[in-house]
Amino acid sequence: MTRILIVEDEQPAGQYLTQLIQKIDPKTEILDVIESVETAVAWLENNVVPDLIFLDVQLGDGTCFQIFEQISIGCPVIFTTAHDEYALRAFKLNSIDYLLKPIRPEALKFGLDKYYQLNEENAITKVKYLEELMHTQILNQRSPRRSFLVPYRDKLIPLRDLDFAWLTIRNGLVVATLHDDRNFVIDKSLEELENQLDTNNFFRANRQFIISRQCITEIELYFNGRLLIRTSPASANQILISKERVPVFKKWFEELA
Incomplete structure (x- = not known):
């Protein structure tokens, strides 16, 4: 009523x-x-x-x-x-x-x-928010992946998860940008990485980006209720949080530290 x-x-x-x-x-x-x-x-x-x-x-x-x-x-x-x-x-x-x-x-x-x-x-x-929150809690109960061997030319480069600033899709490939602004192709999909990375440190911003907590420098209010994420190193493409995912992002950023 x-x-x-x-x-x-x-x-x-x-x-x-x-x-x-x-x-x-x-x-x-x-x-x-x-x-x-x-x-x-x-x-x-x-x-x-x-x-x-x-x-x-x-x-x-x-x-x-x-x-x-x-x-x-x-x-x-x-x-x-x-x-x-x-x-x-x-x-x-x-x-x-x-x-x-x-x-x-x-x-x-x-x-x-x-x-x-x-x-x-x-x-x-609200239902979507609860589903996202439950998904995050389930992922938090798993043992996150900490180490990666990344092919680079004729070598395998050992990287830690905390080396990643953000990960994105470029020309159909997943590319990890490190905090020192180096880039490496990762032989996995964003979906696989989302399930493997520590959700206390990493957040699936949208279909194109997974971002680390440490790379976030500013959070800007964007039109239509979205958020624009500024990072270091800076991304050539905008990293936007949709209006529907804003509550989930805020919950992650404020409470999962």
């Missing part, structure tokens, strides 16, 4: 929105209808965070943006207003939709569907 809080200073509008929401989805629970900035702040400070908030922009004692200035809101918000000039500011916050009054049933249904889709995507991301 979706728990919804309505912040609306006009009582008829609040009643209409309540009826419309419950008609579209009878499984929703309307927790309360709040009429001002002051009471909204007090309610949010003293109650369990709702799943979704319908938030009127213009309230009797100010605008709804004053609520965000006084308290952190950790759930999605659908803004409702008779004016469209606040849309840009609204979308910089927790907004998933912006409904103009009078609210049409089809517009409200579209907003609720967006919320349910977002909720489903978040649930899938």
Whole structure:
């Protein structure tokens, strides 16, 4: 059941929105209808965070943006207003939709569907995160490989796992770049190396890269929720962590040291 809080200073509008929401989805629970900035702040400070908030922009004692200035809101918000000039500011916050009054049933249904889709995507991301975490824990229980004999011209070069800065695929071959910036071809796939290397020291950043903890010099926030990893030695190609793998990377970097 979706728990919804309505912040609306006009009582008829609040009643209409309540009826419309419950008609579209009878499984929703309307927790309360709040009429001002002051009471909204007090309610949010003293109650369990709702799943979704319908938030009127213009309230009797100010605008709804004053609520965000006084308290952190950790759930999605659908803004409702008779004016469209606040849309840009609204979308910089927790907004998933912006409904103009009078609210049409089809517009409200579209907003609720967006919320349910977002909720489903978040649930899938959480499942993926747990699967990745379990995979990491399983790998940690194995004895990692510490030594490698790497062919180089007419020799076999002994290398330690901690010599590797990062490993990547170039022209179909796996190449290991060492901390001293030397490069060696490894006669194994990234998948094999991922299963053999110590997961406390190495992380599968994406399909193209395995990186060591020691080579990471900077972690830059990238667009679309991704992370850009800066390394030493520097990589000619960008090393990106996808949005879905960011929580797993942070967990690895912060807790597996």
